[in-house]
Amino acid sequence: MKTVQPYKRIVVLTGAGISAESGIATFRDKDGLWAKYDISEVATPEAFARNPRKVLDFYNMRRRDVLGALPNAAHAALARLERTAGLDVLIVTQNVDPLHERAGTQKLIHMHGRLLSAWCTACDDKQAWDQDISLETTCRSCSAIGHMRPDIVWFGEMPYQMDTIDDALAEADLFVSIGTSGNVYPAAGFVQTARRFGAHTVELNLEPSEGTSLFHQRRHGKASEIVPAFVAELTSGEK
Numbered sequence: 448m449k450t451v452q453p454y455k456r457i458v459v460l461t462g463a464g465i466s467a468e469s470g471i472a473t474f475r476d477k478d479g480l481w482a483k484y485d486i487s488e489v490a491t492p493e494a495f496a497r498n499p500r501k502v503l504d505f506y507n508m509r510r511r512d513v514l515g516a517l518p519n520a521a522h523a524a525l526a527r528l529e530r531t532a533g534l535d536v537l538i539v540t541q542n543v544d545p546l547h548e549r550a551g552t553q554k555l556i557h558m559h560g561r562l563l564s565a566w567c568t569a570c571d572d573k574q575a576w577d578q579d580i581s582l583e584t585t586c587r588s589c590s591a592i593g594h595m596r597p598d599i600v601w602f603g604e605m606p607y608q609m610d611t612i613d614d615a616l617a618e619a620d621l622f623v624s625i626g627t628s629g630n631v632y633p634a635a636g637f638v639q640t641a642r643r644f645g646a647h648t649v650e651l652n653l654e655p656s657e658g659t660s661l662f663h664q665r666r667h668g669k670a671s672e673i674v675p676a677f678v679a680e681l682t683s684g685e686k
């Protein structure tokens with residue numbers, strides 16, 4: 448049955464599950480990162496102050512893992528959605544990998560930072576970065592040595608562009624959450640904000656997330672299968 452395209456302003460939140468089929472580890476799956484590493488030892492400012500080498504090595508390993516990573520059909524489907532005439536689409540990702548960009552997505556917010564960016568704590572400059580960071584690394588802007596950190600939002604730090612995200616959630620008529628377990632705030636609360644402002648809310652995930660009951664609609668399966676199918680419905684108006 449052909450229906451009129453009902454949605455114009457779409458906000459999509461993605462998490463580690465959208466990159467799983469590209470070979471990038473998730474966090475809370477049984478073989479995920481938090482099964483091997485303790486968040487408090489590798490993903491907080493206190494950990495970095497206490498043992499910077501351990502934290503730098505954790506992110507050096509993850510940065511190397513994404514250098515050759517390729518987007519999958521789910522990332523490609525979202526890039527197609529963005530190119531669909533008449534739609535205003537914003538992708539907000541919790542992921543720090545570059546796969547949305549590599550699929551061609553333009554309007555993108557990395558709310559938890561990016562592995563391919565480094566931040567100098569001496570001059571505050573953030574710069575594109577694909578090498579390891581060590582305590583001997585020199586800032587390309589101010590030449591300070593040993594002041595580079597990953598451009599990553601750690602637990603206890605404020606995610607990036609929250610005002611822009613909140614404004615988009617208030618305007619959205621459709622909110623789609625893809626590949627996230629709904630454990631981490633403020634991202635896990637976006638569905639409630641979107642609902643409060645009247646958006647239709649959909650969860651696309653391998654399995655029900657922590658917040659699954661908060662969504663109007665939910666579909667479970669692999670992102671590389673259910674995301675292209677959902678995007679095809681949105682762009683063709685087919686139900």
Ligand code: BV8
Binds near residue numbers: 461473559654
């Ligand atoms: C802040 C960067 C305040 C690091 C990350 C209440 C109680 C306790 C604590 C808090 C609370 N409210 C807020 C907090 C603090 C904390 C928090 O939420 N803690 C949690 C653990 C409770 N939040 C913060 O600290 C945030 N900051 O609140 O600041 C503030 C205010 C003022 C001033 C200053 C500060 C900052 C949070 C950001 C932390 N950084 N990442 C890194 O990447 O190394 S979070 C980390 O978790 C990752 O970014 C990750 O993206 C994110 C969420 O994980 P998911 O993406 O959901 O991944 P996960 O593995 O969990 O799930 C994957 C899902 O995919 C699963 O459901 C699985 O089924 C599915 N899946 C798997 N395969 C597939 C699939 N789906 C489809 N297809 C598949 N093939």
